[in-house]
Amino acid sequence: xxxxxxxxxxxxxxxxxxxxxxxxxxxxxxxxxxxxxxxxxxxxxxxxxxxxxxxxxxxxxxxxxxxxxxxxxxxxxxxxxxxxxxxxxxxxxxxxxxxxxxxxxxxxxxxxxxxxxxxxxxxxxxxxxxxxxxxxxxxxxxxxxxxxxxxxxxxxxxxxxxxxxxxxxxxxxxxxxxxxxxxxxxxxxxxxxxxxxxxxxxxxxxxxxxxxxxxxxxxxxxxxxxxxxxxxxxxxxxxxxxxxxxxxxxxxxxxxxxxxxxxxxxxxxxxxxxxxxxxxxxxxxxxxxxxxxxxxxxx
Amino acid sequence: xxxxxxxxxxxxxxxxxxxxxxxxxxxxxxxxxxxxxxxxxxxxxxxxxxxxxxxxxxxxxxxxxxxxxxxxxxxxxxxxxxxxxxxxxxxxxxxxxxxxxxxxxxxxxxxxxxxxxxxxxxxxxxxxxxxxxxxxxxxxxxxxxxxxxxxxxxxxxxxxxxxxxxxxxxxxxxxxxxxxxxxxxxxxxxxxxxxxxxxxxxxxxxxxxxxxxxxxxxxxxxxxxxxxxxxxxxxxxxxxxxxxxxxxxxxxxxxxxxxxxxxxxxxxxxxxxxxxxxxxxxxxxxxxxxxxxxxxxxxxxxxxxxxxxxxxxxxxxxxxxxxxxxxxxxxxxxxxxxxxxxxxxxxxxxxxxxxxxxxxxxxxxxxxxxxxxxxxxxxxxxxxxxxxxxxxxxxxxxxxxxxxxxxxxxxxxxxxxxxxxxxxxxxxxxxxxxxxxxxxxx
Numbered sequence: 056x057x058x059x060x061x062x063x064x065x066x067x068x069x070x071x072x073x074x075x076x077x078x079x080x081x082x083x084x085x086x087x088x089x090x091x092x093x094x095x096x097x098x099x100x101x102x103x104x105x106x107x108x109x110x111x112x113x114x115x116x117x118x119x120x121x122x123x124x125x126x127x128x129x130x131x132x133x134x135x136x137x138x139x140x141x142x143x144x145x146x147x148x149x150x151x152x153x154x155x156x157x158x159x160x161x162x163x164x165x166x167x168x169x170x171x172x173x174x175x176x177x178x179x180x181x182x183x184x185x186x187x188x189x190x191x192x193x194x195x196x197x198x199x200x201x202x203x204x205x206x207x208x209x210x211x212x213x214x215x216x217x218x219x220x221x222x223x224x225x226x227x228x229x230x231x232x233x234x235x236x237x238x239x240x241x242x243x244x245x246x247x248x249x250x251x252x253x254x255x256x257x258x259x260x261x262x263x264x265x266x267x268x269x270x271x272x273x274x275x276x277x278x279x280x281x282x283x284x285x286x287x288x289x290x291x292x293x294x295x296x297x298x299x300x301x302x303x304x305x306x307x308x309x310x311x312x313x314x315x316x317x318x319x320x321x322x323x324x325x326x327x328x329x330x331x332x333x334x335x336x337x338x339x340x341x342x343x344x345x346x347x348x349x350x351x352x353x354x
Numbered sequence: 355x356x357x358x359x360x361x362x363x364x365x366x367x368x369x370x371x372x373x374x375x376x377x378x379x380x381x382x383x384x385x386x387x388x389x390x391x392x393x394x395x396x397x398x399x400x401x402x403x404x405x406x407x408x409x410x411x412x413x414x415x416x417x418x419x420x421x422x423x424x425x426x427x428x429x430x431x432x433x434x435x436x437x438x439x440x441x442x443x444x445x446x447x448x449x450x451x452x453x454x455x456x457x458x459x460x461x462x463x464x465x466x467x468x469x470x471x472x473x474x475x476x477x478x479x480x481x482x483x484x485x486x487x488x489x490x491x492x493x494x495x496x497x498x499x500x501x502x503x504x505x506x507x508x509x510x511x512x513x514x515x516x517x518x519x520x521x522x523x524x525x526x527x528x529x530x531x532x533x534x535x536x537x538x539x540x541x542x543x544x545x546x547x548x549x550x551x552x553x554x555x556x557x558x559x560x561x562x563x564x565x566x567x568x569x570x571x572x573x574x575x576x577x578x579x580x581x582x583x584x585x586x587x588x589x590x591x592x593x594x595x596x597x598x599x600x601x602x603x604x605x606x607x608x609x610x611x612x613x614x615x616x617x618x619x620x621x622x623x624x625x626x627x628x629x630x631x632x633x634x635x636x637x638x639x640x641x642x643x644x645x646x647x648x649x650x651x652x653x654x655x656x657x658x659x660x661x662x663x664x665x666x667x668x669x670x671x672x673x674x675x676x677x678x679x680x681x682x683x684x685x686x687x688x689x690x691x692x693x694x695x696x697x698x699x700x701x702x703x704x705x706x707x708x709x710x711x712x713x714x715x716x717x718x719x720x721x722x723x724x725x726x727x728x729x730x731x732x733x734x735x736x737x738x739x740x741x742x743x744x745x746x747x748x749x750x751x752x753x754x755x756x757x758x759x760x761x762x763x764x765x766x767x768x769x770x771x772x773x774x775x776x777x778x779x780x781x782x783x784x785x786x787x788x789x790x791x792x793x794x795x796x
Contacts, residue, residue, distance in 0.1 A: 165413040
């Protein structure tokens with residue numbers, strides 16, 4: 056197929072939509088993740104902080120996912136058809152997570168008994184569902200991206216078994232490591248955003264600690280992903296380690312994550328947020344650079 | 355169950371679930387805006403309280419609508435990858451426009467819900483108007499995609515591929531206009547009647563509660579006019595079907611044989627195998643009169659359509675009758691309510707109030723039935739005369755598993771939403787709203 060500039064433009068728009076989704080929707084997932092840890096006397100104030108941060112805007116933040124899907128099926132319909140077929144199972148599970156998460160959040164924050172100070176007499180189960188789906192949904196999104204990156208997805212062949220076609224591409228070490236990396240990244244983004252957003256010293260201390268923890272998790276998960284990449288996504292690994300753009304992106308990502316830590320150590324929340332956001336974007340773009348120019352392996 | 359039927363059932367259920375929230379999400383902002391506008395005009399705090407109560411409930415409906423819409427955008431690919439492979443470049447731009455409209459809607463909804471004390475009153479009201487306007491716009495874009503599937507346009511078919519695509523052509527096709535108007539009227543009529551029914555119930559329980567009387571009046575004001583216009587819109591649609599989808603129309607009317615002076619069949623169960631209708635009431639020549647304006651006009655029957663291209667006649671006919679029946683009852687009730695309103699004493703007429711309570715779900719039953727008519731009536735095509743539904747379905751085996759999973763999931767979700775909204779309704783009963791109104795006004 057001849058490569059027209061229009062296709063590059065569409066690919067850039069797709070990457071742009073995913074970038075916004077990571078920065079906004081991702082932080083939204085991350086904020087939900089941290090509600091796992093809201094216990095003790097500060098729990099209600101933390102909950103109020105998260106509700107205020109994501110409440111007015113979460114639906115708009117998740118439109119980026121729909122934008123990405125729309126660009127994919129408008130500009131790359133054949134690739135979309137193949138992806139939607141091979142990744143039917145993780146995408147369906149992800150959708151259940153999306154629905155549970157939105158419903159649980161809305162039911163809790165818009166209940167008659169809910170107040171802006173984070174108090175609510177709705178059953179505790181809504182908090183648990185919100186926290187749980189905030190973990191599962193980004194993990195499954197990461198797994199699907201890992202499956203695409205692995206280069207193992209192709210149109211179903213009649214000779215393949217069900218497991219080979221519909222399970223093997225995503226239920227493998229490398230996609231799962233990308234899922235974990237995604238969870239760590241969104242947790243880091245949310246922690247550093249909430250660190251900047253919070254006004255109280257106690258909350259700031261908590262979210263500073265959490266940003267450290269999440270940054271360590273990002274480091275750990277990215278090392279594991281890179282190690283698994285060699286066997287799990289050989290073409291990607293080759294480009295990330297053997298070509299100048301690939302190596303450049305790996306170094307840039309590492310540098311930005313290091314800068315995030317350094318800014319945190321010097322208690323500079325604003326720059327830490329900027330570096331963490333740039334670092335997350337650089338992970339995503341690193342994948343795009345390493346994958347270029349193929350969305351799916353050529354037939 | 356075949357995989358094709360499982361995929362169709364899952365899609366039908368997902369659409370059937372989402373459409374309820376979509377319709378409420380289109381019309382509720384208008385009800386809320388009317389209440390808030392009354393507050394701006396009169397300064398009566400009771401109206402702003404009504405607007406706040408309604409918007410809190412709507413926030414839940416909107417959230418469930420947003421996430422169930424996300425599910426649909428994926429299911430198009432998960433269940434119908436080969437449809438998207440062919441139609442993606444054509445319907446994609448319409449979905450993109452819908453995405454932007456929804457984006458605007460979500461942003462202004464956030465401003466509306468969280469901006470009560472942060473915006474000047476008129477600015478707050480205008481953000482509510484922006485929510486309503488973008489909700490209407492996104493309905494038009496999505497319904498246009500459906501209209502395109504019914505009356506595909508804007509491409510040249512060459513060797514099975516669509517080339518020279520003009521995606522926005524679908525928006526200007528008359529079918530898109532008829533369908534959009536019909537859906538918007540349905541959304542306003544059914545939401546108006548549902549809300550009116552709930553508040554009529556509460557007025558019956560506590561006669562004279564100003565809060566519920568006002569809510570009832572606003573809901574009826576929004577619901578009645580569309581309910582009266584809907585039969586006209588339906589008539590226009592039927593005439594456009596005669597031109598673009600004669601098979602669907604023939605199945606709706608259960609007209610097996612092309613006839614001059616065709617009868618209109620009320621009720622009845624059509625049997626495609628024997629080409630007969632049992633238990634139906636035939637009104638002579640009325641079908642010809644309705645469709646052609648002439649009692650002896652010719653109406654095309656299923657005999658002019660290849661047997662392999664018939665939609666399931668019984669399902670389409672029964673769903674159509676159900677939709678029309680509900681719509682006519684609503685139109686009659688709208689007329690009755692309007693007369694009582696002009697004569698005065700609307701909220702004292704307990705017979706009318708009881709009728710409104712019973713009629714509360716009719717609009718949504720009609721919407722579900724209407725989508726069954728348009729979707730099942732298009733079968734066996736997914737894109738009318740271009741692609742069969744069986745050619746579009748995913749090759750993944752065992753589709754009954756996701757179908758059952760999503761069905762149970764949506765069933766539970768529906769229960770949850772009813773429970774959550776029930777708490778809102780109960781909240782207006784346990785806390786005497788009129789006293790709260792006077793206390794806040796003081």
